[in-house]
Amino acid sequence: MATKELFNVRTPDDAYRVLADHLTPSPRQERVPLDEALDRVLAEDLLSPTDLPAFPRSTMDGYAVRAADTYGASEGLPAYLTVVGECLMGQAPTVSLALGQAAVIATGGMLAPGSDAVVMVEQTQAVGADTVEVLRAVAPGENVIQVGEDVRQGDRVLPRGHLLRPQDLGGLAALGIVEVAVVPRLRVGIISSGDEVVAPDQEPGPGQVRDVNTLTVAALTRRLGHLPVPYGICKDDLAALHAVARRAWDECDVVILSAGSSVSTRDMTAEVIAALGEPGILVHGVSLRPGKPTILAVAGGKPVFGLPGNPVSCMVTYDLFVTPALHHLTGCPRPPAEHQVRARLTKNVASAPGRVDYVQVRLEERDGELWADPVFGKSNLIYTLVRSDGMVKVELDKGGLVAGELVAVTLC
């Protein structure tokens, strides 16, 4: 039962940096229509092909006027303007304003030639069919969006690497950009291994357990917008594991192996990962609980992860290493922030300096305040995670956390 691992235990931050230093963002791109572009990463800088708005637009219901005609107007001494027509919505105005003239306009309407401002209807008084009293002066440009005031033709509206949000799609639609180049979804190969592991739809025999990590890892991957490619369950057979890992590496952009927790199984996983290609294993062992026996590797430019089989460790290490690596590969410099809330710890949490701990917690509201109640449990309990709402990090240099302390809970 000799162990080859843990010869080089790194801090989690350091471990990720070593991995990231060996990864290059994908140069690939594909074109998709806007309504399929949500949460995708832009593969190109987008420049505006047009001014927005393309015509001077009213921001109010009222009258398009020549501002100079309203100077000095007040409730006591209104300006009288002749109403010569209406700026109809969605049309070029058919009237053009001369001195002392006004045209009815609605919010969003195009200003008639000759007008340079809009008086709100609330600051006017109609006098007969074709005269309006203006009760307040307006400055040139008042209540008007000028041509190009929102976006100028040629402006870079979104940079390469931007993750497209709902409002971005709306903004692109406004410019007539209806198709964009995005980074293709990454194919993430997922391999579970272990002589004791059977598929979830099978009845386990004595000593057997159902596979948990394939589904969890696939769902975590899907949440990030990538494509999980499950390779099923591999027995603890070196040749078989070599073969399936090689196939996954050939067919995918990223490979994740989640192996059993015994030392012999972990050694086999490390051997298989090391054989995939250069530079091979970069990190083997992280000062982290849970998740110490994590393997981070790169083979031929593709990241390969050996995550612990313990489901809690597997999820913690996915969040810490796989998630940022996938963002890095898509060239997304500002990935979505983690959901965090602040809460008070209900109990002391022990840790050890020199190690980062993640503690599962359940959130409870008591007297209007949020409390984080640690869900302790032996390692390898699966439902610790199901019973938790989030995790609390105990920093590297801390010996623990104290009951009553205010902590950041990362929701998961």
Add this chain to the structure above:
Amino acid sequence: MATKELFNVRTPDDAYRVLADHLTPSPRQERVPLDEALDRVLAEDLLSPTDLPAFPRSTMDGYAVRAADTYGASEGLPAYLTVVGECLMGQAPTVSLALGQAAVIATGGMLAPGSDAVVMVEQTQAVGADTVEVLRAVAPGENVIQVGEDVRQGDRVLPRGHLLRPQDLGGLAALGIVEVAVVPRLRVGIISSGDEVVAPDQEPGPGQVRDVNTLTVAALTRRLGHLPVPYGICKDDLAALHAVARRAWDECDVVILSAGSSVSTRDMTAEVIAALGEPGILVHGVSLRPGKPTILAVAGGKPVFGLPGNPVSCMVTYDLFVTPALHHLTGCPRPPAEHQVRARLTKNVASAPGRVDYVQVRLEERDGELWADPVFGKSNLIYTLVRSDGMVKVELDKGGLVAGELVAVTLC
């Protein structure tokens, strides 16, 4: 230009409560396989069909032993046990332990009959092929997960209304639950209206603008896991708007109209919504900026929203009213929390007591601290949202916010 609206302006909280009081969670359900169940809402309580684990499992690499055989053992005075075999992974043990006997076991292995604890390999010393020195005593159950210790048969593992996370899918897989009843995705009909509005792929003529809100609203809906059903752009024609609204109401669970900003257009939208059915319009006008002219209605049990056409208002009111209504309809009592971060305001923000304001901000890091820089802009500017990272809320009773103040930024 008489206005029929705003006769009954409510606070945002009050407005939503009135709407929610008229909505009933959907009783429908559909069965989906686990790998399609991510982020879906459970439509049934899930009870465990089995004990987890189903057999006593080791949490360590080492030796399965009878704890009593190790009592008093220490480095100075080890206990000597006879190794009678190995508990192979994924198999029922072929050995059974008598007094003074031990069996090799790996993490995750099934304990041999007769054993009740595991000694870690690090606390043993092999002596020849079939004897082991135990250097530390173990208590019964030590390093073992007992049958049902994680989950007991019949336990309710997840309640109806739970939003399924990656770890929940893994947990269900562990129990052999490979298909679940979930609430069907809601069909959300989306109608944009306005004589000036053309589709994003069309070249707008003078006075025309491209439709922004259909894409934004569809994307917001998709992010919540529901199905946007776009009904295209309707001209400001009462009969046409009636017809398309009726069709959307017939075919969908929820209808959203986003109308132009002029008073006459808003009046038309209100008339169409009111005609859809009882109880009709519940809220018309909210003490909110942007978003004052929002309409909340229910017709025959289905919510109908009249959102302002201004893209910023449309998004703010979607977040405030449509999002919680969709969660309510799916019967999800604990929907995902909003992403919030804390930052300092760079500038004063004016508001008015008696109104809730939402201010778009851009986040910037300065000297390691996060700052929220308000993105001011005339209403109807579309790119205010694109240039923002989130929104800051100015509460109902506040006259504004002060530069330097620490505020919660809801990311969007």
